[in-house]
């Protein structure tokens with residue numbers, strides 16, 4: 001996990017943008033800190049009869065554009081700084097996509113891999129009992145993130161509905177279909193990212209057919225991205241990694257078989273007796289596209305960035321590149337599709353889920369994909385155009401587009 005303080009990284013990125021946009025200091029002061037940070041203690045009865053107390057967070061960064069929106073992470077190394085950074089990035093993510101939503105994020109320090117289903121359910125319900133007054137369909141709408149899933153969302157929604165005395169499907173998104181989920185939500189982060197990659201390839205005149213892909217982080221988003229890279233473009237996935245290490249086969253990997261190996265052994269390492277590589281070694285491979293999907297904030301630092309040979313980096317995870325890493329990549333002409341643009345497909349379909357919940361009317365998968373494609377394509381080009389107009393890198397450009405919109409909302413609301 002974090003080798004750098006992710007919130008300091010997020011603040012540095014924002015200051016960089018403030019300079020480009022020549023923002024007033026008073027505006028910057030408001031944008032530099034979350035509006036509200038809540039920390040709760042959640043007592044949970046464990047299976048062995050003891051009671052364990054877990055620390056939970058919800059950070060509500062900015063709601064100038066609409067209700068706070070963002071996932072909840074269950075992670076053993078969760079920190080308030082990570083949640084703070086992620087809540088800031090959610091604010092920019094919703095804004096760059098033009099969604100009527102603000103940014104927030106939640107987290108619980110726990111290791112779901114070591115908990116039983118019953119313990120996880122009690123923790124999920126406890127999180128809601130501790131925070132229900134601060135969240136709600138038009139206040140703050142959570143969603144899944146690292147190590148949380150549709151089942152956890154269903155328990156949380158059920159707990160909230162019980163407290164409210166009525167069904168409240170709109171409390172959060174990423175729910176199972178049968179309780180108000182949206183079609184297309186599962187692979188939406190990866191699919192959205194691949195739409196931006198398709199647009200980037202057009203601008204860069206890069207042929208994705210037969211292009212070599214390295215996927216960093218063969219988890220949920222990473223696995224979908226690998227499959228879509230083949231399906232949508234005829235690309236060739238030559239390397240994948242997970243928390244235990246990476247594998248490389250220049251002839252291309254069979255994604256289905258690698259997934260099966262991972263399901264059996266809990267890692268991609270060892271597949272087909274391939275040599276185990278470190279993340280750094282995988283990042284330095286001769287590939288065309290790197291999909292950075294591992295929850296490893298700051299992994300692409302200055303030193304690592306210098307070794308990258310790929311033409312495009314799709315940041316499907318949040319915060320994979322440090323500001324120093326960014327400078328090197330820009331200088332070397334590596335096209336970065338920055339995290340809060342590249343991985344915005346998830347929250348975009350979450351927004352569609354909110355709309356469908358409100359209307360109690362559900363869309364077909366084709367409608368969801370079509371709307372997602374239009375939204376991602378439009379946002380990619382808005383950012384690309386800003387990068388040309390201001391002569392800045394893609395991350396700075398994404399900030400420019402996103403921050404401008406939040407500032408405009410704060411101004412008309414009379415906050416600054």
Ligand code: GLU
Nearest residue numbers: 070071143145346347350
């Ligand atoms: N956790 C996802 C993200 O970081 C989705 C958030 C949401 O759907 O609210 O973008």
